[in-house]
Amino acid sequence: MTSAPRHFLVATFSNEDALRAAARxxxxxxxxxxxxxxxxxxxxxxxxxxxxxSRLPVATLVGGLAGCATALAMQFYMAxxxxxxxxxxxxxxxxxxxxxxxxELTVLCAGLVTAAAFLTRSGLVPGASTVPFADGTTEDVFxxxxxxxxxxxxxxxxxxxxxxxxxxxxxxxxxxR
Amino acid sequence: xxxxxxxxxxxxxxxxxxxSFADVTAEVSAxxxxxxxxxxxxxxxxxLLLTLQFFAEISYQMVKGIGIWGLNxxxxxxxxxxxxxxxIGIGHAGTLISAILHLFRQRWRTAINRSxxxxxxxxxxxxxxxxxxxxxxxxxxxxxxxxxxxRFLWVNFRSPLVWDVFAINTxxxxxxxxxxxxxxxDFATLRDRAGAGGKKRIYGLLSLGWDGSQRTWSRYExxxxxxxxxxxxxxxxVHSIVSMxxxxxxxPGWHATIFPPYFVAGAVYSGFGMVMLLLIITRRVxxxxxxxxxxxxxxxxxxTLLTGSLVAFSYASEWFMAWYGGNADERFVFVNRATGxxxxxxxxxxxxxxVIPQCLWLRRVRTSPAALLPIAILINVGMWFERFVIIVxxxxxxHLPSSWVMYYPTSIEIGTLVGSFGxxxxxxxLFIRLLPMIATWEIKGLAAAQARGRS
Numbered sequence: 001m002t003s004a005p006r007h008f009l010v011a012t013f014s015n016e017d018a019l020r021a022a023a024r025x026x027x028x029x030x031x032x033x034x035x036x037x038x039x040x041x042x043x044x045x046x047x048x049x050x051x052x053x054s055r056l057p058v059a060t061l062v063g064g065l066a067g068c069a070t071a072l073a074m075q076f077y078m079a080x081x082x083x084x085x086x087x088x089x090x091x092x093x094x095x096x097x098x099x100x101x102x103x104e105l106t107v108l109c110a111g112l113v114t115a116a117a118f119l120t121r122s123g124l125v126p127g128a129s130t131v132p133f134a135d136g137t138t139e140d141v142f143x144x145x146x147x148x149x150x151x152x153x154x155x156x157x158x159x160x161x162x163x164x165x166x167x168x169x170x171x172x173x174x175x176x177r
Numbered sequence: 178x179x180x181x182x183x184x185x186x187x188x189x190x191x192x193x194x195x196x197s198f199a200d201v202t203a204e205v206s207a208x209x210x211x212x213x214x215x216x217x218x219x220x221x222x223x224x225l226l227l228t229l230q231f232f233a234e235i236s237y238q239m240v241k242g243i244g245i246w247g248l249n250x251x252x253x254x255x256x257x258x259x260x261x262x263x264x265i266g267i268g269h270a271g272t273l274i275s276a277i278l279h280l281f282r283q284r285w286r287t288a289i290n291r292s293x294x295x296x297x298x299x300x301x302x303x304x305x306x307x308x309x310x311x312x313x314x315x316x317x318x319x320x321x322x323x324x325x326x327x328r329f330l331w332v333n334f335r336s337p338l339v340w341d342v343f344a345i346n347t348x349x350x351x352x353x354x355x356x357x358x359x360x361x362x363d364f365a366t367l368r369d370r371a372g373a374g375g376k377k378r379i380y381g382l383l384s385l386g387w388d389g390s391q392r393t394w395s396r397y398e399x400x401x402x403x404x405x406x407x408x409x410x411x412x413x414x415v416h417s418i419v420s421m422x423x424x425x426x427x428x429p430g431w432h433a434t435i436f437p438p439y440f441v442a443g444a445v446y447s448g449f450g451m452v453m454l455l456l457i458i459t460r461r462v463x464x465x466x467x468x469x470x471x472x473x474x475x476x477x478x479x480x481t482l483l484t485g486s487l488v489a490f491s492y493a494s495e496w497f498m499a500w501y502g503g504n505a506d507e508r509f510v511f512v513n514r515a516t517g518x519x520x521x522x523x524x525x526x527x528x529x530x531x532v533i534p535q536c537l538w539l540r541r542v543r544t545s546p547a548a549l550l551p552i553a554i555l556i557n558v559g560m561w562f563e564r565f566v567i568i569v570x571x572x573x574x575x576h577l578p579s580s581w582v583m584y585y586p587t588s589i590e591i592g593t594l595v596g597s598f599g600x601x602x603x604x605x606x607l608f609i610r611l612l613p614m615i616a617t618w619e620i621k622g623l624a625a626a627q628a629r630g631r632s
Binding site for chain 2: 015016017035036037038039040041042045046049051054056057060074075078079082083085087090094097098100101103104105107108110111112114115117118119121122123124125126127128129130132135136137138139140
């Protein structure tokens, strides 16, 4: 099923300062910025685009707690309940000796859950296809993308504004998916 | 700015400020896009031969059993376990650079973190093989993992050897994830650079559809910070647990509470020796002197000096405690280390780990690749002997004098050790040819930050 094409205004910049200035300019005019594509993370853009704090740390915490609980439960079950082994007369429930493995599994689960949560949330999967808005955004081009629907001022006016604030090029693109 | 640098008042820039972003990508990707040079081919050929020899020796050992080693009673651990601890230790510098220096916002690490992380992974892989060989019946290695089985037995969770299984596997997996995450944006760059064809498809698959969106970047930086925060205590735990293989026993010379921090310091020290060795060679062979600069070598040498001093302090502390503790057996073991039949190994260790690193106080030495190369090699020799001294000298004079023996390694054991270097270098040489060995995106960010700082 193909939905109606969506219209985007794509402005490209050669450095992050120009990009930041332009982003501030259009945002001050009340336009919502669709997204920004850059070769490296540009700091200070999150507030301009309106990206909220990531909730990834919650995923890490949940993963860590799950790993910790699993490790403790596993060791208690195996060494205390299921088959207590007498090794050198030490108590079956040698809780202190369970600490290293509990720590390792906490870190392992927290790490894997963080990684999985990041990939899932960002839609990064093997074979994912990308239709870049502009060429070279993984090389040296900084692209600012406005969705026409969100541009509160006239689109031509927005384009002129972007060019004035240092865009190398501004194009209109239709994307249908 | 340049005047200040000339007067020694400001740090020289880490990246040549005249470089454009496109230059950075082109120069870093150059080794991946052209045919390998003669030096690389020769190095790869030698490493590959050593790897083949390594696997031939392992196969022979599996057929014959580890009776063909020089092990006896009570020296049940020797070259094999020494090499295991040595290789695990090498890996620690990589995580220190990629995780701990990341948390401390040390931006100079950007040029070297990728290759240091790769080194970690290959070193841990190599290390992991040694205990597996030592099992003798390697095909039962899965018995190390607790799983429901017909013997109705679980592993003994009180044993540090079982802790090792969990620690090393966790370390390998988390390091791999961290390493791969770091490369995601670079795979996307390489994908967009490659013309249509197999290369584009492979980089496309590896990049997972990365498009450099700000939403992804923002989340990505959080994810990397979280992973770095997890890797930092992890790396310290790994060598601490390795040290407990020894410290939880009651053998004189092993039974010491200083072991965990002592082993971690030694691990980082030897690891930095290996990073310097690899990078001094790589920057030359792959023409990356403008990225891996003398300033990087200088800083790595400083960390080496610091950790080397910690190691020397640990030696002194061990000796002090052996005397001050008043335990006759403990005192005997330490005197025996310095004056007994293995005194040559002890003094090699002291020369390489205590005396040699003192050269690093000199700035001229720290910024000279020609001087650092032999030092880096000697550090690794010294750290291998440190583990050999700890393991063998303690075992061969255990509590029962009637079982005192000498241990001599056989050619098989030495051959396996030499071969393991082949495996490690083969992996590393493949890495610098097939994957982006410098984090391009981080270098670009660094160059931009540098430019802003100046204007």
